[in-house]
Amino acid sequence: MRIGKIAPALVLALAAAATTACGGGDTSSSAPKELVYWASNQGTSLDNDKAVLQPELDKFEKASGIKVKLEVVPWTDLLNRILAATTSGKGPDVLNIGNTWSASLQATGAFLPFDDAALEKVGGKSRFLGPSLAATGASGQPPVGVPLYGQAYGLYYNKKLFSEAGITKPPATWEELVEDGKKLTKPDKGQWGLSLQAGQVTENSHHAAILGAQHGAQFFTAEGKPQLASDPSVAAVQQFVDLMQKDKIVNPANAEYADTAKSLKDLSDGKAAMFMNQASAGSFKNIGMDLANLGVAPIPLPATAPPNGRKVTSFVAGINMSVFKNTKNPDAALDFVKFMVSAPEQALLNKTYGSLPTVQDAYSDAAFQTEDVKVFQSVLANSAEPMPQVPQESQFETLIGTAMKGMFADVAAGKPVDGAKIRDQLNQADQQIAAGG
């Protein structure tokens, strides 16, 4: 950017959005109703998403007479597109949002609240998985959407490397994970116990949330005040960083891993024995891994739970479906949401994308009866906790994730990361979140 372009860029982006954002659908009562839908990129490419979704939209049009114009938006653009639409008031009618953004987007007031009446219109509250529904906005307020695709974290492991090292089952505790990791780490062979996306801001923040819950951390007070620098948070971050620093079961090169592809490949190639990720059997298959060698288990818990520690092995990941408040066709929009969360569509779409249905009645499909899916399903239903549902969630993810990325870079460069350093960084994050709140 050149001189003076950054401040104006804010406004330019917003102004541009006003002209480029698709307007809501047709409003005249005589014309056939039309909706605009921004879908997030779930498949292998934008075109792949169109190929998956278009037949379903056609099916919906045939049944309801409502045409849905589809635009698949890449993840990198989605949040800024939503913000621009929020500002200009000219957004789509229906859209996908990452569920960790729920409370932050809820604060903008740009989305239709899913109160009891709206939830009833899309099939009723009781149909949805509780944890997934909890990740649709701040508690005590009507949700800002309904869950569409469910996701959870699990511990993938390479069965072949495990069996070569004489390990018969995946670790259930962190102590076991470190012990197994050490057996599986052979730097001279380029083999490491665990692969981490240590250079990825959001991944780091997800693990901070999971380990934080296990240590009993609450990142925000009940009033929404940030308290990232608490003892349990520091302990959680220290434990995570120590996997590379003290336990040495993670390749220091992972400090620059900023995407999932490298870790998937490491596990597939036998360069890493374990990897914590959301359900990704499809991705492993795409890169040519023999799925017979791929096992999955819940992320470990501590052998002895710290005081106030919670039995959390994943955050509630996934995608929600929201309705833009400015829609001229709220009824049609809710009809479309109802269609997308119906049991047959949930089964079909989640099967295709390798994610989990967010409604109970879709699980009867045989595709969700496999051992792997059952692990994720059980995690999502029993030991998953939503990310902090506060308006500052996006600041939380960015600041803690960036701080951890820096810590891993320090460890990789041989600079020690101790509790004091972690506390200092988390204190800085607290100050910055408080300023933005």
Add this chain to the structure above:
Amino acid sequence: MPTALDDAPAVKAAGAPKPQRARRNRRRVALPYLLLLPAILLELLVHLIPMIAGLVMSFFKLTQFAIRDFSSAPAAGLDNYKFVLDFDAAAGKSLLGSFWITVLYTVLSVGFCWLFGTSAAVLMQKNFRGRGLLRTLFLVPYALPMYAAVITWSFMFQKDTGLVNDLLGTDSFWLIGDNSFWSLVVVSVWRNWPFAFLIVMAGLQNIPGELYEAAAIDGAGWWRQFQAITQPMLRPVNQVLLLVLFLWTFNDFNTPYVLFGASAPKEASLISIHIYQSSFVTWNFGLGSAMSVLLLLFLLIVSTVYLGLTARRRNAVV
């Protein structure tokens, strides 16, 4: 002395009514302004209005709570400015850190771009076999699409699989930690020095060859000719070149963003990335605007001082 051409309209005008002539005169006066109008309108639309809007935003607490309706944003007065200028607190400290990183980055990048550009342009003055090919090759970095070029560098800088470690026989990190700053400088210099080369080469074309011939007859060697002729004659070109490179580099957003992604390592966190993160990642648009205004003020001051100094020097020479 009036010519036949001048007479003709005068005769015609004498018989024509006066208002017509006045209209024509008015039109003649208005025409340049009319021609300028599209540019003025665009300038207003693209630069001035957004700049003023940015300035206004910096006095409001514009976060996600108010983004839907600007007018509902609570006034912040000077709070945003106080917050980023409080260098004892986290935000101010990290902004100051970014500022110094950006200063160092700019000095090194502009310095090397100028040095390489000038050296290459001077060498290319002599006619030799393959000069055309070499000139074209020099311009390649500037002609390549920025994204593709920088992303290729990011592949080359990977620790385990990158070409850089392979060539140097090292096992270092280049995209994280201390080295990330140097990676940024290398990519920036690689990308911008052809621009300096192009501008200096154009400046060299304007130096009359007779000056060199006369100097050669007087016994001046290559270095003496460079000092006494090339450098002084290039001064006006260099003044503009350095200012433009300074402004581009200080505001550089694309290079770090493509090289490191939205979250650059702290060692290479330029001020532009910092402002982007405040505005678009943590959704504090008021704070981001305040930082942008401060950056704009800084660049205005530096540019004004620079232009004043160079003008004084030029006048002194005259």
